[in-house]
Amino acid sequence: MNAFKAFKANVPIAWSPNLYITLVRGIPGTRRLHRRTLEALCLRKCNRTVMRWNTPTVRGMLQQVKRLVVVETEEMYKARKQKVEQHVALQPPLVVNHLPAPSSASAS
Template identity: 50%
Template sequence: MADKLRITLVKSTIGAVPKHKKTVEALGLRKLNKTVEMPDNAGVRGMVQQVRHLVKVEEI
């Protein structure tokens, strides 16, 4: 396992399920194609799994 994940929002949240919109915002992603680095833990992995169709994830 890596110690950090680089998460990029690649698809708009317009029309997404409200719960998914809140999850994306909780990850710190506000605009399309913006990237955040988060710690690699079970909580973040769960959030990413929920919105995997909207984001791109890289282990760093």
């Protein structure tokens, strides 16, 4: 099963006050009505996320373009962003010392 399909199947959007909507599929080749719906949601480029209030109007628009978008609740969005930030976080630099190690026992 596709990761996005599994992700979308488990989203409880009925109780969340805010919805984070991400466009994950391209607009070219879609129906004019779907393009207009995405334009109304202010989704113009792939992998862009917008926040919308959870209203029946917005849920109807999402139902229309559900194969093009991923819907997240606020908690899911923050968890995903935090995971991405931790993944991209800078690691301490690796210091390589090319000098010979000092010997503790001196030659007698």
